Amino acid sequence: MLRESEAYGWVNLLADFGGQLGLWCGISFLTCFEFIFLFVETAWMSGRHNYAIWKRKQEEKRKAKERW
Incomplete structure (x- = not known):
């Protein structure tokens, strides 16, 4: 007798x-979270870099005024 059953x-x-x-x-x-984290971290690092440049320029302007 042969019996069949679902595999x-x-x-x-x-x-x-x-x-x-x-x-x-x-x-x-996880992929979406990683992309969001990458965007936030890149924006944060870019903002810090631009702020440092702006601060350096302000310091140079202040020093230039003091010379005159």
């Missing part, structure tokens, strides 16, 4: 689908 049931299919969905959503969330 991959609905429970296994849903469990694997949920696992894959969690994996890809997690990767997507």
